[in-house]
């Protein structure tokens with residue numbers, strides 16, 4: 020099954036599929052500098068927690084090459100580039116996690132080895148994420164039954180990752196296992212990742228899906244038309260609280276009220292052991308124009324005051340389980356994840 024590929028490293032160039040142009044056009048960005056990648060990340064041309072980590076890692080490979088031409092100390096240049104990249108999207112921990120892995124490589128390397136070692140580390144992050152998603156799919160699909168109707172939010176497919184995806188990967192794996200799954204796709208305002216990206220992926224693969232506006236989820240659940248909710252994660256605190264796309268928390272509350280299982284699906288690059296609980300997770304706030312406009316068209320008065328947090332936090336007690344490459348964490352979610360995190364990282 021061919022998936023849309025969001026990131027590709029080819030001949031020293033980082034090629035990104037510009038997700039802001041989907042579904043209308045397939046446009047690729049060829050990034051030759053870390054600044055071009057940082058700019059693409061900032062405007063969500065590349066997005067989704069695992070994809071952000073991989074894009075950030077390759078951006079540091081570009082930075083090491085740029086440093087050669089400046090006469091600057093390479094490690095210093097790469098560290099400055101990492102700081103710029105880290106500041107672009109503060110919530111998705113995978114970005115900082117991948118940058119830290121590359122910076123640790125720089126510390127250990129001799130100057131003549133920098134570029135080769137950084138490239139090898141970026142490529143292994145990409146491959147690890149791909150393998151993790153395949154394993155997540157295997158564990159997660161076992162939780163879905165033939166005939167299930169799964170509600171999902173934002174985009175967690177191959178566009179947001181480097182493999183089959185996280186929540187969408189589980190759905191793909193269930194379909195490949197022969198189960199009939201219907202997907203209910205939240206449009207996901209303000210930037211419509213559900214409508215624009217998830218629907219594109221599902222339609223391309225012939226997986227039955229229905230698009231709904233975000234405010235329709237409660238009624239759909241009330242009518243018994245949702246049997247499970249699957250979402251991704253941008254950062255998981257030590258106690259198991261989960262930051263994910265704005266609107267996720269509301270779905271978790273609704274799922275609990277209606278007695279529907281609510282699963283978070285994430286690789287072990289997403290827990291952040293340094294953060295004790297959800298309140299401590301930094302939440303990115305974005306340009307008010309994203310709320311005032313849809314597809315560039317004003318849908319509110321130009322001067323309307325706006326609040327635009329890109330993520331919210333779902334408390335662990337609303338989460339039925341977190342599906343990772345090592346299995347499904349249930350019950351004492353934070354403690355189980357801490358054990359698995361230590362094994363992978």
Ligand code: MRU
Nearest residue numbers: 066067068175179185251252264
């Ligand atoms: O702002 P975005 O589009 O980067 O937000 C993406 C999400 O919230 C996803 O659910 C999350 O990154 C998990 S992706 C596998």
